[in-house]
Amino acid sequence: MxxxxxxxxxxxxxxxxxxxxxxxxxxxxxxxxxxxxPPEVIDALSEGAKKGYNKYGPSKGFPSLRKALAQKYSQWGDFTENNVLVTVGGTEAIMATMLSLINPGDEVLYPNPGFVLYKPHTIIAGGKPIDYPLYQEHDFVPQQDDILERITPKTKAIIVNSPNNPTGGVLDDRDIKMIVDIAEDHDLVIISDEVYFNIIYESEPKTFLGKYDKLIFVNSFSKEYAMTGWRLGYIIAPEEYIEQIGKIHYYTVACPQSPIEYAALVALEKSSxxxxxxxxxxxxxxxxxxxxxxxxxxxxxxxxxxxxxxxxxxxxxxxxxxxxxxxxxxxxxxxxxxxxxxxxxxxxxxxxxxxxxxxxxxxxxxxxxxxxxxxx
Ligand SMILES: Cc1ncc(COP(=O)(O)O)c(C=O)c1O
Missing domain, CATH: 3.90.1150.10 (Aspartate Aminotransferase, domain 1)
Structure with a gap:
């Protein structure tokens, strides 16, 4: 059945x-x-609800929040609200990405060990998950040959996750360039799960953002603002990607949660x-x-x-x-x-x-x- x-x-x-x-x-x-x-974000949630933010909102997220997110990453590119889709956590962002990108039989490369969503999301979208290894002796950073060996004419996308769950590994600029070069040579989409973007110890954030055209950047309010249960995330990507992913998002969740969006804007403005x-x-x-x-x-x-x-x-x-x-x-x-x-x-x-x-x-x-x- x-x-x-x-x-x-x-x-x-x-x-x-x-x-x-x-x-x-x-x-x-x-x-x-x-x-x-953060306390001011908790206050903003009840304030938002009291002010009447309890109705359906715009499907892609409140323009004010999308603009603030585009602004947050302006150091890495000339983004506008049209490059931003607000989602129900990074989880929905990745699922909607897969459903709008993958045709039956398309292969998707993902890290092993890696976060638990990538393989099932690929399968749900009808794709074929192909894992690439991460080894402790390489600080859990993917190796060029391990990726190249797994690319076939059917490879459509590669998922990368830095800082990484479960390993804590972080890619540096050279690693990022290595993966971008491979993606360029083989015409792959990069899905970069960066939900730990700001949780980094030895340097400023290292990101794929602004380094490749066919990039879907996923982040979330979950870890950065300790809002895991509030379920708010987002994608930054080229406008046409946002339009297509936005269709799946609309038919899955209609829109993000209005009072949470109201509070998330306060987090962006006040809680770094x-x-x-x-x-x-x-x-x-x-x-x-x-x-x-x-x-x-x-x-x-x-x-x-x-x-x-x-x-x-x-x-x-x-x-x-x-x-x-x-x-x-x-x-x-x-x-x-x-x-x-x-x-x-x-x-x-x-x-x-x-x-x-x-x-x-x-x-x-x-x-x-x-x-x-x-x-x-
Ligand atoms: C690597 C990674 N990606 C995505 C997620 C999903 O986060 P969210 O709470 O935004 O759905 C998690 C949560 O643990 C994670 O560790």
């Missing part, structure tokens, strides 16, 4: 692992800031201080969790340059899933690396969007678990 499309995708099994946890848990499993949205504050805290926590993981024999962490995830390799010869299950049973939620693709098999993802105290306690427990398995 159900479509092949839905039968060909599966919900992730991570929930089942989390269900093993009992009582008070330390949550290093979730992909979201442990902050609430808040992102900076979160990034400073994340950086301290990153340094802390890195130093603690580094001292655990059998665990090899990398120092992530962006986002808020550690993705250490486990070098002891025990299935990582057993380690994760035991760690979760002892009250520390974390995610097995293979939830992000089979190249994540030997890794565990820890989200360090948690207090320093929780990180310390969690790493103590994790070290005990590893020690027990090493001795077994």
């Amino acid at each position: 159900f479509s092949d499309r839905v039968k060909n995708i599966e919900l992730s099994g991570i929930r089942k692992i989390f269900d093993l946890a009992q009582g008070d848990v330390i949550n290093l499993g979730l992909g979201e800031p442990d902050f609430h949205p 201080y808040y992102t900076k504050m979160m990034v400073e805290k994340f950086k301290k926590r990153r340094d802390l969790i890195y130093s603690l993981l580094k001292d655990i024999p059998g665990v090899v962490p990398n120092l992530p340059k962006g986002a808020f995830y550690m993705f250490p390799k486990i070098t002891i010869d025990i299935p990582v899933m057993d380690i994760v299950k035991e760690t979760v049973k002892r009250g520390v939620l974390c995610t097995p690396g293979n939830a992000f693709g089979d190249n994540g098999e030997k890794h565990i993802r820890f989200s360090y969007a948690a207090s320093e105290e929780d990180i310390r306690k969690a790493m103590e427990i994790f070290a005990e678990v590893i020690e027990r398995f090493r001795k077994a």
Whole structure:
């Protein structure tokens, strides 16, 4: 009775692992800031509702918000509101992009390990997902040959994600140029998922924006303003892309949520201080969790340059899933690396969007678990 499309995708099994946890848990499993949205943005949400922003709005988003978003990125290109589509999170942005771009049989390159949406979104759109590997020894940066080897006449698009979930890897200008050159040579669309755009530690944001014509840039209010539950994202792309993607968007969600858009405009105008504050805290926590993981024999962490995830390799010869299950049973939620693709098999993802105290306690427990398995 159900479509092949839905039968060909599966919900992730991570929930089942989390269900093993009992009582008070330390949550290093979730992909979201442990902050609430900035106070002025919370005030603006109720103000927007009181002022009457409770009706359907323009399908592509309020012109004022679209203009402000175009302005936010003016350093990277001459964008106007016509280059901006406001979506229901980065999630809808990527889905609508796929549905407006992919014909049956078109191949889409995506990172492995990589964020959980790319493969199912490609399948739902009727395309063929082709993964390209990311390796810890290359700081989880894609390698030219690994991409080139996978390109065929059917390759339509490449998805890139920097800063990266789950690895924390960040592409530098050279990596970006390498991918843009490949896309140019093979006439590919680049879908650049940059929802961690501003969550970067060692440099200013490095972006694909302004570096390629056939670019669909995806970002979101979720991480930058700790608004994950408010579900607001956006695309920046050439006008004709916005027109076509906007059709799918219209027939899927009609329009973004009006009071949230009202509040998002306040976030853009007033709340960059808040992102900076979160990034400073994340950086301290990153340094802390890195130093603690580094001292655990059998665990090899990398120092992530962006986002808020550690993705250490486990070098002891025990299935990582057993380690994760035991760690979760002892009250520390974390995610097995293979939830992000089979190249994540030997890794565990820890989200360090948690207090320093929780990180310390969690790493103590994790070290005990590893020690027990090493001795077994
Ligand atoms: C890499 C990446 N892309 C997209 C998303 C989706 O974000 P949103 O909340 O904007 O839908 C996430 C959320 O975890 C993510 O990590």
